[in-house]
Amino acid sequence: MKQLIKIKNSDLSFKLNLNYNNVYSRLKMLLGSKASLFADITTKSTGTTWYSEDDAEYISLDQAPKGEANNLSNALSSEVAAVRKEMMADSELSKYVDDILEIPDNSFVFYRVLPTGGYKFVLTGWGCRFIHQNATVPNSGFIKRISHELEFPEEKKTTDSGKPSITEILKGMGAAAGAGTTEKPEYGTTEKRVTTNPDNSGTSSSSSDTQTTSASTQSTGKSKEQPKHEVKRQKVSVKVLDQNNSGVKGEPVIVRSSLGDMNLSTTDDGVANIGELSYGETFSVEFPNLQGHVERSFEVIPGVDIYDAYIKKLIKYSPVLFVEDQNGNAVQDYNVKVVVNGQDSIFNSGMDGVVQLPTMQEGQKFIVIDTANYANTEEYNITQAEAKTPYHFHIKRAEKAKVGITVLDKSGNPIPKATVDLAIGDTPCQQITADDGRAEFPGDVFVAGDIPVNLTIKGKGQIKSNLKYSPDNTEYTIQLQDKKPGGDGKGFNWKWLALIPLLVLLAWGGKELYDRFTYKNPTIAKMEKGIVLIRSEEYYSIDLGFDNKIKKGQEELRYYFTYDINENEITALSMHLEEIPLEARVGWGTGFIVSKDGLIATNRHVAAPIPPKGVENMLKQIFIKNKQEYEHKKNELNNVLNQLGTLATLQPGPARDKYIETAKELDEVQEQIDILDQIIQLGNYSPTPHCDISVAFVNTIIENPYSKEDFKGCTKVAQAETESYSEKDVALIKLKDSKDLPQDFHVFTIPKEDILDSDVPLGEYKITVLGYNAGPSLANIKGGIHPQPQPGVVIQNDDPFRVTYNASTLGGSSGSPVINEKGELVAVNNSGVSIKQGFNFGIRAKYLREILDDYESKHDKK
Numbered sequence: 001m002k003q004l005i006k007i008k009n010s011d012l013s014f015k016l017n018l019n020y021n022n023v024y025s026r027l028k029m030l031l032g033s034k035a036s037l038f039a040d041i042t043t044k045s046t047g048t049t050w051y052s053e054d055d056a057e058y059i060s061l062d063q064a065p066k067g068e069a070n071n072l073s074n075a076l077s078s079e080v081a082a083v084r085k086e087m088m089a090d091s092e093l094s095k096y097v098d099d100i101l102e103i104p105d106n107s108f109v110f111y112r113v114l115p116t117g118g119y120k121f122v123l124t125g126w127g128c129r130f131i132h133q134n135a136t137v138p139n140s141g142f143i144k145r146i147s148h149e150l151e152f153p154e155e156k157k158t159t160d161s162g163k164p165s166i167t168e169i170l171k172g173m174g175a176a177a178g179a180g181t182t183e184k185p186e187y188g189t190t191e192k193r194v195t196t197n198p199d200n201s202g203t204s205s206s207s208s209d210t211q212t213t214s215a216s217t218q219s220t221g222k223s224k225e226q227p228k229h230e231v232k233r234q235k236v237s238v239k240v241l242d243q244n245n246s247g248v249k250g251e252p253v254i255v256r257s258s259l260g261d262m263n264l265s266t267t268d269d270g271v272a273n274i275g276e277l278s279y280g281e282t283f284s285v286e287f288p289n290l291q292g293h294v295e296r297s298f299e300v301i302p303g304v305d306i307y308d309a310y311i312k313k314l315i316k317y318s319p320v321l322f323v324e325d326q327n328g329n330a331v332q333d334y335n336v337k338v339v340v341n342g343q344d345s346i347f348n349s350g351m352d353g354v355v356q357l358p359t360m361q362e363g364q365k366f367i368v369i370d371t372a373n374y375a376n377t378e379e380y381n382i383t384q385a386e387a388k389t390p391y392h393f394h395i396k397r398a399e400k401a402k403v404g405i406t407v408l409d410k411s412g413n414p415i416p417k418a419t420v421d422l423a424i425g426d427t428p429c430q431q432i433t434a435d436d437g438r439a440e441f442p443g444d445v446f447v448a449g450d451i452p453v454n455l456t457i458k459g460k461g462q463i464k465s466n467l468k469y470s471p472d473n474t475e476y477t478i479q480l481q482d483k484k485p486g487g488d489g490k491g492f493n494w495k496w497l498a499l500i501p502l503l504v505l506l507a508w509g510g511k512e513l514y515d516r517f518t519y520k521n522p523t524i525a526k527m528e529k530g531i532v533l534i535r536s537e538e539y540y541s542i543d544l545g546f547d548n549k550i551k552k553g554q555e556e557l558r559y560y561f562t563y564d565i566n567e568n569e570i571t572a573l574s575m576h577l578e579e580i581p582l583e584a585r586v587g588w589g590t591g592f593i594v595s596k597d598g599l600i601a602t603n604r605h606v607a608a609p610i611p612p613k614g615v616e617n618m619l620k621q622i623f624i625k626n627k628q629e630y631e632h633k634k635n636e637l638n639n640v641l642n643q644l645g646t647l648a649t650l651q652p653g654p655a656r657d658k659y660i661e662t663a664k665e666l667d668e669v670q671e672q673i674d675i676l677d678q679i680i681q682l683g684n685y686s687p688t689p690h691c692d693i694s695v696a697f698v699n700t701i702i703e704n705p706y707s708k709e710d711f712k713g714c715t716k717v718a719q720a721e722t723e724s725y726s727e728k729d730v731a732l733i734k735l736k737d738s739k740d741l742p743q744d745f746h747v748f749t750i751p752k753e754d755i756l757d758s759d760v761p762l763g764e765y766k767i768t769v770l771g772y773n774a775g776p777s778l779a780n781i782k783g784g785i786h787p788q789p790q791p792g793v794v795i796q797n798d799d800p801f802r803v804t805y806n807a808s809t810l811g812g813s814s815g816s817p818v819i820n821e822k823g824e825l826v827a828v829n830n831s832g833v834s835i836k837q838g839f840n841f842g843i844r845a846k847y848l849r850e851i852l853d854d855y856e857s858k859h860d861k862k
Contacts, residue, residue: 771816
């Protein structure tokens with residue numbers, strides 16, 4: 001017996017929409033001398049293998065040389081036509097001919113050249129749809145009836161080869177069924193095999209019963225009752241797998257068998273235990289939760305106790321929609337209508353222009369309609385690639401006129417490259433003047449009244465001014481004034497010098513009183529100068545502990561991979577770090593400055609990731625799959641060498657070159673298989689995390705977010721000891737060069753006593769999360785990056801590690817400060833519930849206080 005092809009049952013069932021078992025060998029019994037056209041089969045729960053009846057080398061038809069294609073096609077058609085003709089001669093078998101001779105494609109046909117000339121063919125993976133039993137009609141499958149009812153009558157004729165023809169077998173089956181002298185086995189009993197008596201008397205008996213009828217029985221014409229066969233049974237389970245070959249947990253399953261109808265649910269491994277069933281019995285499995293109530297049928301095979309059922313599981317997503325104007329700017333407080341499955345709902349874009357859409361499945365569609373202009377409609381598809389990033393919906397809105405501010409010196413000349421900062425509420429707005437001294441601002445940020453203006457001019461420092469804005473005017477000029485001595489142009493009055501000590505004393509005392517009795521709540525504009533965008537280049541490595549021999553000498557074998565904590569999956573794996581794309585390695589987070597020397601607080605999962613649990617088994621499965629792919633390649637290369645033959649090596653030429661090239665490639669493939677064997681056998685390897693951290697401050701213009709060019713390097717200096725991100729998920733990082741700190745940065749104060757340890761009114765205690773939602777994609781505006789303030793209230797406060805609030809956040813806001821109305825730190829934003837926006841968690845500030853105190857105490861000792 002020679003193996004022809006081995007294939008996973010998942011690939012087979014999806015390709016042919018069939019479930020395979022041992023019916024092929026039974027059908028071969030019916031086909032007599034023509035059975036050699038079909039391959040023998042071995043089926044296990046994980047795969048199906050076809051074999052030829054001899055040890056000769058066969059070649060897949062889709063790999064045949066082009067020059068032989070016509071001859072092979074004609075020869076195959078001739079042989080299939082001969083089998084078809086004999087099968088069509090029988091009235092019952094003829095209606096199943098097309099199913100039996102179904103050939104999906106050339107990859108299921110194998111051939112070899114005979115020494116006497118011509119070809120011999122073997123078919124694998126052929127159809128036979130009719131063999132499957134209907135779950136509602138016992139014994140309805142054609143092969144099932146054959147296997148349980150077939151017996152030969154006395155007048156059975158044989159062919160020249162000693163085997164009955166197909167027509168004779170089927171006629172014998174009909175005669176036996178109508179004679180009334182043979183017991184018909186019950187559903188689920190063992191199969192009977194009929195033979196003739198050795199004395200050629202023409203009578204028949206069961207092969208499992210050697211007793212003959214007595215003379216008295218023959219004289220009366222009544223047959224003696226045969227002893228019943230013992231029914232063999234075994235425990236049977238079904239394993240439900242998805243399209244990724246992973247067990248489906250908690251899937252409802254309806255099983256119909258001789259045990260009755262059972263409503264089951266799969267375990268964590270995707271297994272549903274059915275019970276003991278008889279050999280040869282057929283049972284059906286139905287999935288009520290799947291569209292169309294998908295059903296599978298199986299036959300109990302001796303020694304096979306687990307049967308794989310493959311279903312396609314749709315993944316659910318909770319996509320995000322960005323509402324933007326024609327220029328790509330976020331549109332706040334705007335209503336859009338979203339239609340899903342024919343039902344429409346109104347959603348508001350809120351203060352950040354973001355709409356959290358309802359949960360949908362992969363493959364679904366949704367429509368977004370502009371409520372102000374129904375002609376503006378867009379249809380979107382939920383796909384695995386697109387649903388992980390925000391969808392964008394654009395509306396057209398009338399733009400307010402631009403407002404220009406021109407800065408002039410005392411002589412009336414324009415001042416280029418002057419920074420103009422406008423303080424309009426909590427909305428920061430900054431532009432730089434052009435060569436003509438003019439800076440242009442969007443009109444929709446202005447409000448009528450006095451607007452403070454801060455000018456930063458090279459060589460003059462900061463200068464404060466004021467602008468009285470009116471909607472009727474779009475152009476303004478700020479001219480620097482030359483202050484003359486004395487203020488009246490008549491010279492300086494030296495008598496004022498006597499008042500200087502008194503003025504200094506009064507100023508100092510006033511400041512002391514102000515600082516003592518007045519608490520200054522920092523504004524959002526002030527606090528954002530203490531917020532940083534964190535670029536975290538994160539990956540893992542495993543050192544497998546033995547030397548490879550791929551190159552001359554020896555080197556330690558190391559693999560690198562990236563891991564998605566939200567999807568719980570390995571996203572990339574390679575022996576070379578540079579082969580893993582930056583997009584897979586780079587993630588975004590938020591941090592905030594907590595000390596004057598530039599310590600930055602954030603989450604541990606941003607700066608010092610914990611090695612993921614269970615990843616060892618994931619890696620092992622990847623290596624096993626890689627080995628299988630190399631083994632498949634090895635078989636292909638061996639087939640090429642066998643086709644070329646050793647004669648190809650005897651004389652120079654293309655055949656010899658091809659043989660040498662293939663043999664070299666085969667050696668390299670075998671070397672990879674040997675290495676993977678060692679990796680798989682090693683079995684126990686744990687990953688080492690790596691995290692390269694850098695930060696960008698407010699107003700930084702980021703040209704390429706995946707490049708470190710616009711970021712400042714940092715190192716991790718402290719982290720909380722925890723095994724879970726739902727507990728003490730905090731860490732401290734520090735700039736590699738303290739000179740990178742901006743001049744006017746804000747320092748967040750971590751209170752000595754945890755504010756949340758006191759009673760806070762749930763649903764009323766106001767907080768704000770100040771962070772970089774979606775990383776640089778939302779924050780990178782024309783004048784540089786800015787974090788987004790997300791307001792909310794505390795809704796739960798009974799967890800010892802975390803507080804819960806309803807502020808809306810997106811990925812990238814991990815590590816953001818959660819502050820109260822006084823600007824005091826309440827928590828460090830940690831995570832959110834993916835299926836619902838506005839339900840987020842923050843690590844209590846006291847755990848950040850712990851690692852900060854510990855770090856400062858050790859730092860002071862040094």
